[in-house]
Amino acid sequence: MLDAAPPADELLADKAYDSDAVRENLIDRGIRPVIPNKDDRRFLHPFDRKRYRDRNAIERMFCRxxxxxxxxxxxxxxxxxxxxxxxxxxxxxxxxx
Structure with missing residues (x-):
């Protein structure tokens, strides 16, 4: 599904998309992943917490x-x-x- 996504600068996603394969795919395509780390991840990846909060507005829109x-x-x-x-x-x- 990520391959069908239009070109973007960054991708806001939840913890379900926290895998090394997804992150590598995004970086190879020139997309900055804004994905929080799962609780059981050994090596933590940095992500923009402030930018991740914007995802909440998108989730509320879909709920409405x-x-x-x-x-x-x-x-x-x-x-x-x-x-x-x-x-x-x-x-x-x-x-x-």
Whole structure:
């Protein structure tokens, strides 16, 4: 899935992506990994804690979108209809915030 990701400067991810293979793949592609270390890791990798906190805003946005049943279960058959529903849900979610 990481190979299909668009070009980026850095990747914010949670502890589940903390492996040497993932980190090497990202560095080889010129992406700076911002991934916290697992508790059982022997050799700790440095990461930007302040930048990692920005990931929380992304997680909250996805939670708000999943509150809309149509978005969470993807009832629409066509991708364009799903995108339209997603845009409306994002608009309403932002408006009601």
């Amino acid at each position: 979108l999943k509150d809309f049943r149509r978005i969470a279960t993807r009832y629409d058959k066509l991708a364009r209809n799903y995108l339209a529903s997603l845009c409306l849900a994002a608009l309403v979610s932002c408006w009601l915030r």
